[in-house]
Amino acid sequence: MVRFSRVALAYPDLRGRLGPAVLRDLSFTLGEGSFTWILGPSGAGKSSVLRLMQAALRPTEGEVELLGVPISRARRRDLAPLRRRIGTVHQEFRLLSHLSAWDNVALPLRLAGVAESTIRVDVADLLDWIGLDGKEARRPEELSGGEQQRLVIARAVVTRPTLLVADEPTSELDARQARRTLALLAEMNRQGTTVVVATHSEDLPNRHPARMLTLEGGRLVADG
Numbered sequence: 175m176v177r178f179s180r181v182a183l184a185y186p187d188l189r190g191r192l193g194p195a196v197l198r199d200l201s202f203t204l205g206e207g208s209f210t211w212i213l214g215p216s217g218a219g220k221s222s223v224l225r226l227m228q229a230a231l232r233p234t235e236g237e238v239e240l241l242g243v244p245i246s247r248a249r250r251r252d253l254a255p256l257r258r259r260i261g262t263v264h265q266e267f268r269l270l271s272h273l274s275a276w277d278n279v280a281l282p283l284r285l286a287g288v289a290e291s292t293i294r295v296d297v298a299d300l301l302d303w304i305g306l307d308g309k310e311a312r313r314p315e316e317l318s319g320g321e322q323q324r325l326v327i328a329r330a331v332v333t334r335p336t337l338l339v340a341d342e343p344t345s346e347l348d349a350r351q352a353r354r355t356l357a358l359l360a361e362m363n364r365q366g367t368t369v370v371v372a373t374h375s376e377d378l379p380n381r382h383p384a385r386m387l388t389l390e391g392g393r394l395v396a397d398g
């Protein structure tokens with residue numbers, strides 16, 4: 175499902191020259207249907223690992239295999255369909271402010287060319303599931319932080335991705351909203367989606383025990 179083999183990553187500077195490695199010698203495999211926490215202090219490399227898992231970057235060394243596709247060797251035109259099978263939740267919400275809650279969730283389906291009759295049913299079900307029924311017409315700024323975060327998750331999963339990759343999805347939320355977001359991620363996982371979540375929180379992994387990959391200085395220092 176997700177396989178990192180001796181991965182190193184360095185970011186290029188403005189002139190295209192590679193800086194220091196921010197990930198080094200990372201190897202692990204995440205099985206289909208698994209739930210994994212990515213932990214580590216600020217700057218440890220969590221977001222960089224997640225960008226690789228979203229096929230947003232290619233490794234500088236080694237290989238990242240996502241859903242059977244080795245991304246360092248994949249052609250550009252193979253990456254777009256791969257990314258459509260990966261749901262991503264970013265720390266900053268990236269909702270479209272001029273669209274309603276309904277249209278924000280419907281957008282990925284419209285971009286994928288799904289029929290409006292199917293969209294109507296799927297979006298209604300999902301908004302109901304995340305507890306936003308009755309608030310479909312509101313724009314993101316008219317929703318609470320927790321509601322916006324749940325909307326982001328709804329948008330990430332509406333296309334039924336095989337892999338869901340969430341970067342600090344609860345960092346802006348109070349404890350109750352964070353638990354509710356976690357419950358949505360856990361439910362997606364129960365339904366078969368492979369889920370990866372990076373977090374600073376110690377509370378959430380305690381609430382939902384699962385494999386924990388801990389990074390420090392770009393290296394894997396614990397796996398358990």
Ligand SMILES: Nc1ncnc2c1ncn2[C@@H]1O[C@H](COP(=O)(O)OP(=O)(O)OP(=O)(O)O)[C@@H](O)[C@H]1O
Nearest residue numbers: 185186193196214215216217218219220221222223
């Ligand atoms: N686009 C970039 N260009 C250059 N360096 C970067 C870039 N993004 C991250 N880095 C560097 O890579 C290292 C790892 O950063 P990363 O954001 O992956 O860590 P993190 O564990 O997610 O941190 P945080 O918890 O603070 O979000 C840091 O030293 C950071 O400065």
